[in-house]
Amino acid sequence: MSSKYLIFLGCAIPYRVSSYEISARKVLAKLGVELVEMPEFNCCGLPLDPVSHEMMLILAARNLALAEQRGLNIMALCPGCAGTLKKVNKILKEDKALREQINGHLKEAGLEFKGTVTTKHLMQVLIEDVGLEKIKSAVVKPLTTLKVAEHNGCHILRPKEYIGFDDPEDPQTLKTLIEATGATCLDYMDETECCGAPSVGVSDKVALQLARDKLNHVKMVDAQALITICPFCHIMYDTNELRIEKMFNEAYGIPILHYPQLLGLAMGMSPDELAFNELRVNASKLLTQVTEGAK
Amino acid sequence: MTETATTKEPNREPIKASEIDPKFKYELSRMHGSEKILRCFQCGTCTSDCPVARYSETYRPRTIIRMAQLGLRDRVLNSDTLWLCAACFTCTDRCPQDIEVASVIRVLRNLAAEKGCVPIVFKEQAASVLESGYAYKIPDLRIKKRETQGLPPLPKGNPESIRKTLKGVKFLENVEKKGEQQ
Ligand code: SF4
Numbered sequence: 001m002s003s004k005y006l007i008f009l010g011c012a013i014p015y016r017v018s019s020y021e022i023s024a025r026k027v028l029a030k031l032g033v034e035l036v037e038m039p040e041f042n043c044c045g046l047p048l049d050p051v052s053h054e055m056m057l058i059l060a061a062r063n064l065a066l067a068e069q070r071g072l073n074i075m076a077l078c079p080g081c082a083g084t085l086k087k088v089n090k091i092l093k094e095d096k097a098l099r100e101q102i103n104g105h106l107k108e109a110g111l112e113f114k115g116t117v118t119t120k121h122l123m124q125v126l127i128e129d130v131g132l133e134k135i136k137s138a139v140v141k142p143l144t145t146l147k148v149a150e151h152n153g154c155h156i157l158r159p160k161e162y163i164g165f166d167d168p169e170d171p172q173t174l175k176t177l178i179e180a181t182g183a184t185c186l187d188y189m190d191e192t193e194c195c196g197a198p199s200v201g202v203s204d205k206v207a208l209q210l211a212r213d214k215l216n217h218v219k220m221v222d223a224q225a226l227i228t229i230c231p232f233c234h235i236m237y238d239t240n241e242l243r244i245e246k247m248f249n250e251a252y253g254i255p256i257l258h259y260p261q262l263l264g265l266a267m268g269m270s271p272d273e274l275a276f277n278e279l280r281v282n283a284s285k286l287l288t289q290v291t292e293g294a295k
Numbered sequence: 296m297t298e299t300a301t302t303k304e305p306n307r308e309p310i311k312a313s314e315i316d317p318k319f320k321y322e323l324s325r326m327h328g329s330e331k332i333l334r335c336f337q338c339g340t341c342t343s344d345c346p347v348a349r350y351s352e353t354y355r356p357r358t359i360i361r362m363a364q365l366g367l368r369d370r371v372l373n374s375d376t377l378w379l380c381a382a383c384f385t386c387t388d389r390c391p392q393d394i395e396v397a398s399v400i401r402v403l404r405n406l407a408a409e410k411g412c413v414p415i416v417f418k419e420q421a422a423s424v425l426e427s428g429y430a431y432k433i434p435d436l437r438i439k440k441r442e443t444q445g446l447p448p449l450p451k452g453n454p455e456s457i458r459k460t461l462k463g464v465k466f467l468e469n470v471e472k473k474g475e476q477q
């Protein structure tokens with residue numbers, strides 16, 4: 001099945017997580033998902049929801065209206081963006097009065113929200129559009145020697161009323177996708193726990209302690225890497241791992257990989273192509289093992 | 296380390312009758328997201344499952360809900376701890392009374408922000424969206440680097456159009472005013 005989406009990058013990815021974008025684009029191109037760039041961009045609205053729900057609704061609706069004009073559905077790499085666009089689409093379709101209010105704002109710029117497009121996160125596109133069978137058949141270098149752990153993050157699953165994808169208490173999709181690469185996905189304590197990223201800047205102490213718990217639990221089961229599908233979760237673990245090690249006198253050395261990096265390796269792409277060089281936590285040990293394992 | 300939100304101790308003074316706004320809870324129950332606040336029976340599920348409450352000595356979602364129900368408008372809205380919620384939505388998904396707890400917190404934050412009680416980071420992000428469409432200022436270096444990384448050019452924001460659609464948003468008046476003062 002061929003599929004075509006407007007790719008919604010969000011703010012965090014171009015700001016500091018380009019390895020996620022690079023690897024996702026590579027993998028999707030090879031799996032036959034066609035991506036079209038957004039004609040113009042504004043923030044999905046989520047970061048402003050705490051201070052103005054109205055502003056969030058307008059920003060999200062503006063993006064949906066732009067996508068409607070292009071007649072294409074949206075694929076977001078960031079679960080926060082995907083969740084926000086999904087949620088606002090649902091709210092505005094169901095609440096006529098609110099829709100009229102928001103459309104009053106959009107009209108000022110010649111735009112209108114109609115509710116004719118849908119939004120999916122990358123992971124949903126992989127499992128629902130590409131499908132597990134196609135992914136498995138694209139794997140040419142199965143990562144059978146690898147044992148990793150997954151971190152879904154919150155916004156890909158919650159609040160379940162609006163997201164309606166997988167089970168937030170015991171999610172399976174990412175595990176299934178990881179195992180499709182041939183790697184083993186380990187279970188560990190408090191798998192669905194928040195990474196803490198939204199608390200950075202308000203209380204770094206709380207945020208870093210949450211990230212530390214996660215890394216401790218992942219270390220307990222001897223996972224060789226932690227796999228994420230969210231730019232914020234990735235920043236929280238990859239960018240902060242060294243800082244957490246220093247602050248709490250811990251030693252982890254656990255590389256944090258974006259799922260498309262893992263899949264890309266299994267599809268035979270090189271670490272350079274998949275932007276492994278952009279990771280803060282060195283993954284060379286894992287990469288050596290993967291290349292030797294494939295010989 | 297930034298510790299802006301936990302430095303200030305929460306107000307533990309005895310409650311005075313004059314502090315109570317008995318209509319606050321009804322006001323909240325008419326707002327989008329906090330409609331069901333009256334249903335809270337203080338079971339404590341939200342606090343016990345809250346990741347932030349585990350490491351913060353002051354942040355307790357159940358307490359915030361109770362204070363709001365009691366009508367302690369100013370105490371709730373002036374409280375720094377309000378800004379600690381990580382919006383993970385665990386409480387919303389687990390509340391046995393089906394209250395969107397995280398959204399109640401968000402409604403309270405919105406009210407606080409309208410009064411001008413808001414961490415600076417949110418004002419910066421709002422200003423950045425008005426200026427470029429992006430919540431963070433993407434460094435030029437990053438934008439140029441995309442080409443060497445084999446990435447397509449970054450879609451541009453349309454600040455003029457964004458500003459038009461955001462006309463009348465209360466919080467932004469606040470951002471612009473405060474911005475001038477600083
Ligand atoms: S979980 Fe729901 S009912 Fe229980 S204390 Fe929290 S808000 Fe109230």
Ligand code: SF4
Nearest residue numbers: 345380381383384386
């Ligand atoms: S959404 Fe906020 S209050 Fe609710 S559990 Fe998460 S951090 Fe705690």
